[in-house]
Amino acid sequence: MTATLPADPAPKAPDERLLHASPLHRLLGRPELGSVIGAVAVFLFFAVIADSFLSSLDTVLYAASTIGIMAVPVALLMIGGEFDLSAGVLVTSAALTSTMFAYEMTANVWVGVFVSLLVTLAVGFFNGYMLVRTGLPSFIITLGTYLMLWGANIGITKRIQGTVSTKSISDMQGFESARVLFASSIDVGSFKVRVTILWWIALVALATWILLRTRWGNWIFAVGGGKVAARAVGVPVQRTKIGLYLGVAVAAWISGQHLLFSFSGVVQSAEGRGLELHYIAAAVIGGCLLTGGYGSAIGAAIGALIFGMAKQGIVYAQWDSDWFWFFLGAMLLLATILNSWVRKRAEAAR
Numbered sequence: 001m002t003a004t005l006p007a008d009p010a011p012k013a014p015d016e017r018l019l020h021a022s023p024l025h026r027l028l029g030r031p032e033l034g035s036v037i038g039a040v041a042v043f044l045f046f047a048v049i050a051d052s053f054l055s056s057l058d059t060v061l062y063a064a065s066t067i068g069i070m071a072v073p074v075a076l077l078m079i080g081g082e083f084d085l086s087a088g089v090l091v092t093s094a095a096l097t098s099t100m101f102a103y104e105m106t107a108n109v110w111v112g113v114f115v116s117l118l119v120t121l122a123v124g125f126f127n128g129y130m131l132v133r134t135g136l137p138s139f140i141i142t143l144g145t146y147l148m149l150w151g152a153n154i155g156i157t158k159r160i161q162g163t164v165s166t167k168s169i170s171d172m173q174g175f176e177s178a179r180v181l182f183a184s185s186i187d188v189g190s191f192k193v194r195v196t197i198l199w200w201i202a203l204v205a206l207a208t209w210i211l212l213r214t215r216w217g218n219w220i221f222a223v224g225g226g227k228v229a230a231r232a233v234g235v236p237v238q239r240t241k242i243g244l245y246l247g248v249a250v251a252a253w254i255s256g257q258h259l260l261f262s263f264s265g266v267v268q269s270a271e272g273r274g275l276e277l278h279y280i281a282a283a284v285i286g287g288c289l290l291t292g293g294y295g296s297a298i299g300a301a302i303g304a305l306i307f308g309m310a311k312q313g314i315v316y317a318q319w320d321s322d323w324f325w326f327f328l329g330a331m332l333l334l335a336t337i338l339n340s341w342v343r344k345r346a347e348a349a350r
Contacts, residue, residue, distance in 0.1 A: 031287030032299030034338035038285065038331060039302050039309070046313030053316045058192045064308025065200040068301050069255050070275070071282035072203045073247040075300035076211070078283050080244045081224040081292030082138040084127065086145035087248055088275030093149050094120045094256025095267045096157060099166045102174075109174035109265075117253050123149070124249025128242030150273060157269035169265035182254070183261035196258055200301070203251065207297035220244065224292030281328060282307055285335040306331060 046053045053060075070087055077084055097119045102112030123145065130141050158164060169175055186193045211217035219240045222230035227237045260267055284290065285306055286299030310327050 031294055031296045032302055033287070034335055034341075035286045035299050035302040035306065037338070038335060039306050042306050042309045042313070042331075046309060046317065050313050050316035053313055056312065056316065058194075060308045060312045061197050061305075062192075062194045062308075063311050064305045065194065065196040066255070066258070067278055067282055067307045068200040068304030069196060069203060069258075070248075070251050070279045071286070071300040071304045072200075072207050072297050073244070073251045074276075074279040075283035075286060075288050075295055075297055076207055076220060077244045077248055078280070078288040078290070079211070079224045079292060079295045080220045080241060081227065082131065082241060082244065083142060083280065084245065084248050085139065085142040085276050086123070086127065086149055087142075087252060087279055088277075089146055089149040089153060089272040090120060090123055090249065090252040091255045091259060091275065092153055092267065092269065092272035093123065094253045095260040096153055096166060096256075096269060098257060098260055099169050099265055099267055100157070100160055102172060103167050103169050104160060106172075109169060109172050109178050111174075112169075113178055113257060116256065117250075120249045120253040120256070121246060124245040124247075124252075125242060128245035131245070132238040132241055146276070153269045153272075164269050166265070166267045166269070172265075175261070175265060178257070179261040182257040199254055199258075200304075204297050204301045211297060216240070216243070221293055224294070226293075278307065281332050285331055287335075289340075290336075303335075 070091070074084060074087060094116050098109070098112040098116040100112075101107070101115045102109045105111070127138075127142055127145055130136070131138055134141070154164060157166060161167060180195075182195065184195045186195075211220065219230070219235045222233070222235045223237050223240050231237050259271070282303035283295065283300045284303070286295070286301065286303030288295030288300065307328075310331070311324055314321060314324050314327065
């Protein structure tokens with residue numbers, strides 16, 4: 001009798017965790033891929049058609065940094081699946097609080113700056129707390145905050161100062177030291193490095209480290225991908241979302257102090273409207289999906305850089321400034337389409 005040998009078992013599929021992804025696949029999976037392509041194209045375009053574009057890159061970077069400081073935490077918030085429509089006017093609120101408190105209380109300017117931080121954090125906490133307690137969409141919550149802040153900025157300023165702009169605090173104690181931190185510049189040869197560029201780089205580095213190297217970063221991606229599933233595996237969803245709004249508030253405070261100390265301590269109370277769309281657009285151009293769970297801080301920074309290049313490049317090319325809005329809309333649509341394609345390629349490569 002011949003013994004029948006057992007059939008060879010079917011080969012096991014290799015563990016996907018042990019599969020080696022090629023550099024090309026890893027590149028295609030990066031959320032900022034589309035924004036890098038767009039940034040290179042925009043740079044080359046304006047370098048060719050605008051004579052003074054290359055010689056004014058310090059101005060381009062400054063314009064990008066004023067958007068980028070806010071675009072980074074807004075991007076983290078979008079990765080977490082939420083929006084903040086009050087971010088633009090919150091910047092103005094932070095500036096108004098600093099200058100009016102210092103002026104009316106005849107206090108050191110730094111006292112006003114510190115009070116402004118507390119007020120701004122309180123607004124961020126309010127947005128996050130109302131979101132998690134009511135279950136309403138962040139669009140509705142922050143739209144309400146936007147309208148309240150807009151009205152309060154103008155109403156309180158007119159009530160206290162008697163006009164829509166604040167009084168100058170440039171001669172008050174502490175102004176110069178605060179200006180160094182929030183609105184100074186350093187000359188490196190013929191290149192002027194504004195302090196906002198350093199703030200921008202620091203925030204991008206911090207946000208990237210949080211997203212890629214910390215448990216908090218895992219929580220942000222988890223709540224953006226699906227808060228029910230995230231809560232089921234122990235992610236503190238409410239604490240994470242409130243923390244993201246507090247992050248936006250801190251960046252708004254930094255931007256508000258720059259606004260204040262860049263213009264001799266005088267602030268127009270009606271400023272800031274519409275800037276929230278710039279921050280969101282920069283994040284989307286940088287690879288963040290409107291549905292949440294996908295994006296990067298580096299991508300948002302590149303999106304802000306595209307903003308800066310387009311805004312200044314159109315001026316240097318001597319075009320009508322209205323074309324900036326056309327350019328912005330076109331970039332937003334193209335970036336959204338490209339980001340969707342990159343996301344599908346990344347999922348197919350897994």
